[in-house]
Amino acid sequence: MGLVFRGAAEAGLGAASAADRPGPPDAVPNPTPTPPAEGADPGSSRGPGMVLKAFFPTCCASADSGLLVGRWVPEQSSAVVLAVVHFPFIPVQVKELLAQVQQASQVGVTVLGTWCHRRQELEESLGHFLEGLGAIFSHKPWFQLCRERGSKSWSCKATHWRGPASPAASGEDQVMLIFYDQRKVLLSQLHPPMALPDRQAGDTTASAGGLAAVFDTVARSEALFQSDRFNEGPVRLSHWQSEGMEASILVELAKWAAGPVCLFLACLLSLISAASSCRVFKLWPLSFIWSKLSTCEQLRHRLEQLTLIFSTRKAKNPAQLMRKDLIGQLADALIPVADHVAEELQHLLQWLMGAPAGLKMNRALDQVLGRFFLYHIHLWISYIHLMSPFIERILWHVGLSACLGLTVALSILSDIIALLTFHIYCFYVYGARLYCLKIHGLSSLWRLFRGKKWNVLRQRVDSCSYDLDQLFIGTLLFTILVFLLPTTALYYLVFTLLRLLVVAVQGLIHLLVDLINSLPLYSLGLRLCRPYRLAAGVKFRVLEHETGRPLRLLMQINPLPYSRVVHTYRLPTCGCHPKHSWGSLCRKLFFGELIYPWRQRGNKQD
């Protein structure tokens, strides 16, 4: 049998004074017949003058009188108020609801005290009645918050029952009221401060501060916020949902439509990825080409992202660059550029065939190499002129794929550069191979000159006795190679520099693509539009203060700075980083080994 308490919110309140001055504990007159025989307060030995903190949601500041429901954190001496239970209620049902919520959310939700929102008329009975509630829902400390309707004066009292040893005496503590916006704290995610460079990441979790406990409590108590004072239930609660649930017709419609649309697009994408991974594309010539073109790599990356997009919320970066007249202009510009490059190369070769930088070349070898490369340029120019009518159409079709993002357009640009400078790449390979052969021949003949030999079996240099004619021919060849070295080296140097220039340009484009890929657009958008979701900490503001009243603070969320947002939420990149260090690069250049500037991700072959 439970007692039903009449709603006494409409009536006034007794002349309970709002005294909360710190001082020696007073003996509060005890209206109920017997105080509960509770045990002593476990584990807290506080002296007088201890300040308790009460975190109060701003949405409940205008609610009617009732019971305060929330969680008490003894380590921080703070009470986090989550909701207000209105009259009339049956205590048993309130206790049942709290037990349910506690089980569902693993948060120790209890009745913390009473809340009284009164008018100017005062009544004795409500005061006694509220104090009697302390006997039914026993909690140490028992909070009594009080506010006058229409004014800004608050009062709060926190009392302890000392236990059977001194039943009449109870201590009063000073209470500090901290207001917080419940919806924002519920949705926000607190980021711990950045760990110092010389500490490991695990250390920062040890100091989970008091504010993190508050955020945690509110975030985990969703079960409590499901029913409202306007719902027909046994218990009527007031919390942030009472202000009006957030709703917008467009958002609701979009949510309904999102389901089937996502399903359809997911099916489409799975078809595309199944088609692209079929065996035809894995045959050798095609797979080699796919792995060398950065466009295909980027398309694959984009496909992966699109398949993810409809399951999680992540923003895409659409940028449609290509329009019809732009394509025409680009195509018209490409041929003269290619011609110009070829002409410059021809001038360069003529210069090399003469006396470059005042050096004297071996005329015969010079002429051979120069004519060889000039013929290649001639072939290349003819090829370009043959292709020129089709360039515009090809570019337009290729440019369609640029609607998948700026990064795809940049990758296409990188591939166009690679294709246009293909002859430079070929020249580099020829020059490097020649130079490499020469260097190897020189080193081997140098060993012969000194009477040594490379032992392939033992991978070391051994002494060896040569016949006379071997020595003679070896020395002759060595001399020839040494005197032809400057010419070959010069050609190698020139073409390597050109190739490195092209590689540098392509590398810059890839760096830009990586940067765009790894930019967390969703997090940045969230930081811009809903800054309270990403919290770096909190900030406090002292509200109007009168002497004799409790201290009131407003707790607001301090959003994360943009640099930390990018740093924390950076997306994983393609990982196309050069694998060489500077030393190995220089070594390879000196010996004429070919350098491959980057490996595409997933390319297992060497």
Added chain:
Amino acid sequence: MEDEQSFSDICGGRLALQRRFYSPSCLEFCLSCPRITLRSLTAVTCSVWLAAYGLFTLCENSMILSAAIFITLLGLLGYLHFVKIDHETLLIIDSLGIQMTSSYASGKESTTFIEMGQVNDVVINEAIYMQKVIYYLCILLKDPMEPHGISQVVPLFQSAKPRLDCLIEVYRSCQDILAHQKATSTSP
């Protein structure tokens, strides 16, 4: 309860320290930096425009003059929004924490809050700053690994840079509150 005192910073400029006493457990200090003066503003503007005019006589391109005007305006806006701090505030709340706020001349505010559980102590330290030795107030943060170690030093009033007399005022009040907080804290 408010009172205001006048101090000077390390360069001799005038600072105003405002102290607000909300309760025995809550105290706020507001230190106002010297304002931007008309003389310095005029000097910078004139030097930028003279340089631009010199370039103009060399290059005969009138875009330089317009560019100089834009640069001056944008530079002034950027300086007011990102660099020039109007006043710095220190709010100490017993058993909650310490909050530092810097307000820029354009109205932007940047706030940092340190919880009381992380604060080891508030001390006045000496530092070598350019060619001078100055005093500054700083908060020592606790090290989670060692109980008595210091993990970080957070300096206060870095833009205002008050002298020792002002720092002693703030230091005394902070120590009162910290001592009270340590006496009544429940954690071992």
